Amino acid sequence: MKIAVLPGDGIGTEIVSEAVKVLEALDLNFEMESALVGGAAYEAHGHPLPESTLKLAKEADAILFGAVGDWKYDKLDRPLRPEQAILGLRKNLGLFANFRPAICYEQLVGASSLKPELIAGLDILIIRELTGDIYFGQPRGRRVATDGHFPGAEEAFDTMRYSRPEIERIAHVAFQAARKRNKKVTSVDKANVLETFQFWKDVVTDVHKEYPDVELQHMYVDNAAMQLVKAPKAFDVVVTGNMFGDILSDEASMLTGSIGMLPSASLNSSNQGLYEPSHGSAPDIAGKGVANPLATILSAAMMLRFSLNQEAAAQRIEAAVQKVLAQGLRTPDIYSEGTTKVGTAQMGDAVVKALTA
């Protein structure tokens, strides 16, 4: 089994080192090979996703990814920006199904900005379509307007689009996931305004006919954003498009205590996957050794489960994470009075220790 390790930029390198430590402690004989990606790859090779990195990712059984991006690249032409690396990997590998589980560990109930009773016991799964929508729709660009409110003015545009097969396959993923959980899917759309999302709703409704044992609810995205903080435990599986899923999963991360706790898995149709925390490269805290590595460590657990057929090892990691939280260890983002503040490496070391104890 070969794992491609792509740390990327900012805190990406710090958190991935900890996840690698944890994987190595499992002693499972994985081959791990690292490569540059994002801004780091741009500096070294002039491109955020060099051919060699893409090749490694394609050949590997699974990819462990950190994060990419830094404000200093914001003025580059778009194809050269670090974020194109993760978008390019998703597109090139066909990673259309993004699982972002928001689980609130008992010990972190007090770390969230929400009232404890709202989030205690929370376990919801956001399934985000990852290779379509306005993220990838063509045409897009800048031009001089020939119509609209200001003809002759400079304008920019993107294209929101989804095809029936794209919606069908993510809907199947959501219904099948719900079958293994509490059998409820909330499909989030904006069908009241957008043609793309009326179509989304229609197709999800069609696919639902094959899953009569699963309850399907439709919800507009603005209401979903509100319900997620009002009564998050009312959700089980949430399925939505690429952009709404991006936004709602960051919102959901705060239900778990911190964005540093939300792992993710991005799978293609042959279960090859890329595993990364839902957060970014956090340039504001990069290099300080304070980033929370748990989202990345939990992403490594998802990798063992979904792509490497190592369920027992995945559970060992998850149990070790719970154990360090129970010991009261906290990075600053999840710190609360009465607990022990630790840095990124100390947290990783503690997980390794809990794993091998």
Ligand SMILES: NC(=O)c1ccc[n+]([C@@H]2O[C@H](COP(=O)([O-])OP(=O)(O)OC[C@H]3O[C@@H](n4cnc5c(N)ncnc54)[C@H](O)[C@@H]3O)[C@@H](O)[C@H]2O)c1
């Ligand atoms: N998949 C990815 O690689 C990915 C995802 C999101 C953002 N980004 C990129 O990251 C850069 C920064 O974006 P942003 O600031 O909007 O989002 P971000 O997720 O990097 O950071 C948002 C906030 O959360 C905090 N945070 C994030 N991860 C944390 C962790 N593990 N522990 C503690 N605190 C954490 C940061 O310090 C910051 O205050 C941008 O270039 C963006 O494009 C990349």
Ligand SMILES: CC(C)[C@H](C(=O)O)[C@@H](O)C(=O)O
């Ligand atoms: C960095 C960016 C391209 C990415 C996205 O928008 O998908 C990130 O926000 C994420 O959630 O993985």
Ligand SMILES: [Mg+2]
């Ligand atoms: Mg995001």
